[in-house]
Amino acid sequence: MDKIGKYNFIAGPFHCDMSQRLFMGYLVNDMLNAADFHSDEHGYGVTYMNSVHKAWVISRLAVEMIEMPPMYTKFHIETWVESAMRYFTNRNFSVVGNDGKVYGYGRFVWALIDTDTRQPADINAIMGDYMSQWLEKEKPCPIARSSRVKISEDAQLVRTLDTTYTDVDVNGHINSVKYIDHVLDLWNLEWYKNHTIRRVEVAYVSEGHQGDRLAMYLEQTGELEYSVRIMKVAPDTEEAVEACRCLVAFNNC
Numbered sequence: 001m002d003k004i005g006k007y008n009f010i011a012g013p014f015h016c017d018m019s020q021r022l023f024m025g026y027l028v029n030d031m032l033n034a035a036d037f038h039s040d041e042h043g044y045g046v047t048y049m050n051s052v053h054k055a056w057v058i059s060r061l062a063v064e065m066i067e068m069p070p071m072y073t074k075f076h077i078e079t080w081v082e083s084a085m086r087y088f089t090n091r092n093f094s095v096v097g098n099d100g101k102v103y104g105y106g107r108f109v110w111a112l113i114d115t116d117t118r119q120p121a122d123i124n125a126i127m128g129d130y131m132s133q134w135l136e137k138e139k140p141c142p143i144a145r146s147s148r149v150k151i152s153e154d155a156q157l158v159r160t161l162d163t164t165y166t167d168v169d170v171n172g173h174i175n176s177v178k179y180i181d182h183v184l185d186l187w188n189l190e191w192y193k194n195h196t197i198r199r200v201e202v203a204y205v206s207e208g209h210q211g212d213r214l215a216m217y218l219e220q221t222g223e224l225e226y227s228v229r230i231m232k233v234a235p236d237t238e239e240a241v242e243a244c245r246c247l248v249a250f251n252n253c
Contacts, residue, residue: 003136004080005038008098011069018189021068024197025181028063031093031106032177034077042134044127046170049112054121057204058176059088059111062146064199065095065104074098080136087111087120089131092141105143115171118207149203149245151227155217158186163212174208174243183228183246186218194253195224201247208243211235224250 015026039045039056049055069075075097082090093106112121123131161182169175179202208214212232221227225247232243
């Protein structure tokens with residue numbers, strides 16, 4: 001088995017936006033699938049972790065694109081684990097066309113949690129030093145690491161929405177990609193006719209669940225750069241709790 005996994009995908013027409021390029025949300029889903037395929041091949045994927053009442057969840061992610069793959073483009077995602085600590089692993093990605101063209105990169109920080117207590121789980125206690133033999137420390141990933149995403153109290157409430165069935169994933173909480181989709185929906189079609197997404201970051205703070213109401217606060221933090229704070233309010237309480245913070249940076253077309 002290789003330290004670097006390589007998995008084939010295609011930018012299908014119904015996964016593309018009006019520019020005939022892959023939606024960011026679908027690309028991140030492809031990255032998640034590549035991560036699962038790779039970890040499962042090495043014995044520490046979803047199947048095994050479910051059997052010991054554990055689950056991998058994303059703590060932070062950063063995706064930076066040179067451009068999005070056009071419709072019908074066949075591409076592959078390479079993925080490798082750069083480092084592993086007691087509670088976290090750092091997994092990287094590259095998105096490369098079958099013709100060798102590089103479209104972009106990703107850096108994800110994953111945490112292992114106990115599915116019974118929803119608390120962090122000690123990776124070494126489950127895996128020992130097994131994961132260390134699969135670390136790839138030499139392959140570069142030339143984008144900045146994900147951050148905590150800075151946003152001030154001046155951010156303005158711009159949208160509230162309810163979470164429903166299709167927001168929830170196999171771990172029983174709001175899917176990480178759904179937060180990205182909800183954030184990118186803050187800009188309309190006219191905006192995307194003139195701008196492309198350069199970088200997306202998400203720092204996940206607490207789990208959301210079906211029925212939570214999300215409140216989204218937006219602040220411009222630079223030229224064509226915006227931060228979003230998402231607060232959640234559970235159905236049985238009025239207390240607002242931070243769910244995640246996002247950064248979106250655009251390029252002009």
